[in-house]
Amino acid sequence: MNRDHKHGHKHGHNQGQGQGHSHSHTHTHDDDFDWDAMADLLVLEGEAHGPYVQQAIAELQRLTAHGERTPRRILDIGSGPGVAACRLAAAFPVAEVTAVDGSGQLLARAGQRAARLGVGLRTRQAEFPSGLAELAELGAADIIWSGQVVHHVGDQQGALHALADLLAPGGVLAIVEGGLPARSLPRDLGFGRPDLFARLDVAMTHRFARMRAELPGSVAVVEDWPGLLRTAGLTEVHSRTFLVEHPAPLADGPRQLVRGTLERSRQSLGDFLDAEDLATLDRLLDPADPACIDRRADAYLLLAKTVHFGRRP
Ligand SMILES: C[S@@+](CC[C@H](N)C(=O)[O-])C[C@H]1O[C@@H](n2cnc3c(N)ncnc32)[C@H](O)[C@@H]1O
Numbered sequence: 677m678n679r680d681h682k683h684g685h686k687h688g689h690n691q692g693q694g695q696g697h698s699h700s701h702t703h704t705h706d707d708d709f710d711w712d713a714m715a716d717l718l719v720l721e722g723e724a725h726g727p728y729v730q731q732a733i734a735e736l737q738r739l740t741a742h743g744e745r746t747p748r749r750i751l752d753i754g755s756g757p758g759v760a761a762c763r764l765a766a767a768f769p770v771a772e773v774t775a776v777d778g779s780g781q782l783l784a785r786a787g788q789r790a791a792r793l794g795v796g797l798r799t800r801q802a803e804f805p806s807g808l809a810e811l812a813e814l815g816a817a818d819i820i821w822s823g824q825v826v827h828h829v830g831d832q833q834g835a836l837h838a839l840a841d842l843l844a845p846g847g848v849l850a851i852v853e854g855g856l857p858a859r860s861l862p863r864d865l866g867f868g869r870p871d872l873f874a875r876l877d878v879a880m881t882h883r884f885a886r887m888r889a890e891l892p893g894s895v896a897v898v899e900d901w902p903g904l905l906r907t908a909g910l911t912e913v914h915s916r917t918f919l920v921e922h923p924a925p926l927a928d929g930p931r932q933l934v935r936g937t938l939e940r941s942r943q944s945l946g947d948f949l950d951a952e953d954l955a956t957l958d959r960l961l962d963p964a965d966p967a968c969i970d971r972r973a974d975a976y977l978l979l980a981k982t983v984h985f986g987r988r989p
Pocket of ligand 1: 711718721722753754755756757760777778779782802803804805822823824825828829
């Protein structure tokens with residue numbers, strides 16, 4: 677992840693929402709995780725991944741249906757542009773839902789989205805993990821959702837402890853971690869070498885390892901998410917995996933997501949792919965090429981997301 681290691685975010689995320697200046701911090705892999713630049717991709721992903729979030733929310737509704745009170749306070753930690761946060765707000769209309777993120781720009785997007793959809797959503801800027809404890813002043817949370825965020829924090833176990841501390845007794849934490857990587861094209865494309873996606877997976881694992889190693893306060897831990905939730909003091913821990921499936925031919929939104937993901941692979945995996953695979957990506961991304969992702973009838977999107985749930989006793 678491209679992080680300003682002192683301040684967490686690269687583009688003034690420690691300022692008021694959307695008002696930030698750019699830090700002049702330099703870093704080797706500068707374009708890897710510029711969250712602001714990824715806003716559109718995060719929205720496309722959030723929308724295409726909607727079916728898994730809806731199923732996870734249904735599980736949260738089930739888990740909180742028999743508590744002493746209906747959920748009143750919900751936090752989405754690392755909300756990005758707020759696609760899931762708006763779904764939570766729609767599903768729990770009585771609750772006060774707060775989208776929390778380090779990026780003021782992404783929170784501004786979340787606020788605009790909520791206004792457009794007519795759901796109630798608050799936003800709060802905070803760096804993780806340093807700013808987590810301060811979220812206690814919002815009041816104990818009945819539900820905390822954190823999608824694809826904990827792995828961006830150096831001390832993952834520490835982050836889970838901090839999140840568990842924010843829960844009311846009986847409150848539920850849901851984190852999205854793990855699952856299976858996406859597939860979106862045939863194994864053999866008819867050009868380049870077959871199995872491009874298998875090599876993209878390997879390249880991603882290398883980049884992920886580098887990202888984790890470079891995070892401030894990085895702690896190596898067995899990434900046994902249910903075990904980590906139990907160590908954080910949570911009970912009734914369980915995991916559910918949901919399929920996200922958009923068959924061919926792809927609609928515009930998922931197709932743009934597949935294009936954006938390939939572009940991102942091209943930009944960020946250069947250190948880990950050979951020239952032939954990079955040339956294949958170039959062809960897939962070239963609008964003038966008949967093999968371009970924009971026009972392929974065989975493109976699809978298939979992946980699995982795992983959500984781990986735990987309850988504060
Ligand atoms: C992969 S995106 C996930 C967005 C959304 N939850 C989803 O599932 O699509 C990670 C988000 O976490 C935020 N984030 C990552 N590391 C952070 C940190 N250390 N402090 C605050 N926010 C952070 C980023 O700004 C980004 O919006």
